Amino acid sequence: MEHASPDRNNIEARLRHRYLEIWTDVRRELQKHGDQQYEDLVQGSGDAVDDATADLLVDLNLAEIDPDIEELRAVQDAIARLERGEDGICQSCGTEIAPARLEALPQAAFCIECQTRRERSTTSTPSL
16 A cells, blocks of 8 residues: 655645534534524414525525535545545546645645636526
């Protein structure tokens, strides 16, 4: 088995620490919203409109954790790449991801060029 370099060990430690931070935040939010009752949201009036409003408020509150869930998945994927020995390789073009990029964003799956293309393709979609 190949021994990990100090930089690789540092990145892995940072990823695992970040994973625990995000997971703790997500669990806290889920628990908070799981414990929240509809009556608390609509002050107990209980008609169909209020129930729909309560559903919407719960959905909006849970939507707040979507970015955390996305980051959690990205960190999980990065840890898996580390374990497979595929860390630091762009998942799109196969080139090496710049060490400075990995230092700043250890879960980066794409080199800066591929990430830029991905972002442009999602933001250049015309809207109505």
